[in-house]
Amino acid sequence: MSPHLVNKDDLNKALETLKNGGLILYPTDTIWGIGCDATNEAAVEKVFALKGREKTKSLIVLLHNDNQLASYVNDVPEVAYELIEYADKPLTIVYSNAKNLAKNAVAVDGSIGIRIVRHPFCEQLLQRFRKPLISTSANISGEPSPTCFDDISPVVKGGVDYIVGYGQHEKGDGKSSTVMKIDPSGKFAFLRK
Numbered sequence: 112m113s114p115h116l117v118n119k120d121d122l123n124k125a126l127e128t129l130k131n132g133g134l135i136l137y138p139t140d141t142i143w144g145i146g147c148d149a150t151n152e153a154a155v156e157k158v159f160a161l162k163g164r165e166k167t168k169s170l171i172v173l174l175h176n177d178n179q180l181a182s183y184v185n186d187v188p189e190v191a192y193e194l195i196e197y198a199d200k201p202l203t204i205v206y207s208n209a210k211n212l213a214k215n216a217v218a219v220d221g222s223i224g225i226r227i228v229r230h231p232f233c234e235q236l237l238q239r240f241r242k243p244l245i246s247t248s249a250n251i252s253g254e255p256s257p258t259c260f261d262d263i264s265p266v267v268k269g270g271v272d273y274i275v276g277y278g279q280h281e282k283g284d285g286k287s288s289t290v291m292k293i294d295p296s297g298k299f300a301f302l303r304k
Contacts, residue, residue, distance in 0.1 A: 117235050121276045129240055133272030134158060136263065138281070139173065139246055140201045140230040141288050142256050143263055145271060146173075149243040152213040158245055159215070161270040164252040169218035171203055171288075173228045173244045175237035180225065183211050183243060188297040195227050201288035202226065205302065207295055216245060226288055232277040248287070256287065 125135050132154045135146045145161060147154035149172045159166055174180065177195050180187045185208035194202065209216075209223035217223050226246070228234060237244060248256040249263045257263045260279040268274060290303040 117232050117277055122232070122235055122239065124273055125236055125275055126239055128273040129154075129236075129242075129244070131272075132157075134161065134270070135273045135275060136249055136268060136271045137232065137236070137275040138230065138260070138278030139233055140226075140228050141286060142258065143249040143260055143278075144246040145249050145267065146244045146246055148240075149212050149216050149245045152215055155213040155215045155245060158247060161267065162247065162250070162252045164247070166215060167219060169223065170216050171224040171226060171246050172212065172216065173226055173233060173237060173246045175228060175234045177227050179243070180206075183209060183223065183225065185210055186295045188293055188295060190297040190299065191293055194291065194293075194299070198289070200286075201229075203288040203290045204299075205290065205292040212243065222292075224290065232275065258282070 125137065128135050129148050132151050134157055137144055137146050145158055147158055177192055184206040191204055203224045203226040205222050205224045207222050209221055212223060249267050250256050251264065251266060259282050291299050292302050293299040
């Protein structure tokens with residue numbers, strides 16, 4: 112079996128967990144993440160509780176296609192589509208004026224970080240789920256982000272409702288995405304390179 116073949120049973124269990132407001136532990140195009148339905152406030156609350164993360168810190172949301180941006184952001188600047196198209200590595204863009212997401216997923220100033228994910232498992236999961244996913248590093252707040260599945264603490268593994276099988280044996284580079292902030296006028300700045 113190819114390492115890039117997504118197991119339907121694995122995908123279905125992850126979907127079922129998300130639909131029931133649960134947390135999943137899953138591989139992304141950057142590092143392993145804790146995920147949930149980004150429109151479900153109770154599920155997002157569980158993410159903060161598991162990570163011990165301050166609620167003032169916003170989370171990243173994953174989508175599988177930039178056509179979906181307008182559903183979750185008011186006034187997407189045209190330059191955002193160009194940045195996404197030409198990005199050669201994972202790029203998270205922080206947009207102003209988020210909408211249709213759980214209130215506790217959005218920053219106090221109304222902004223949200225969104226990444227269009229390019230990853231076999233995530234893309235299929237997002238296409239079938241038809242909602243955005245929360246993606247936050249699979250660690251307790253203040254601890255180092257895991258570079259591979261084996262680095263994830265037993266506390267995190269025990270705190271989620273489903274652990275995705277896909278990608279557990281792959282060694283990632285452990286790099287987080289580049290983060291840019293873009294304002295409605297199209298002006299942008301790097302927050303993390």
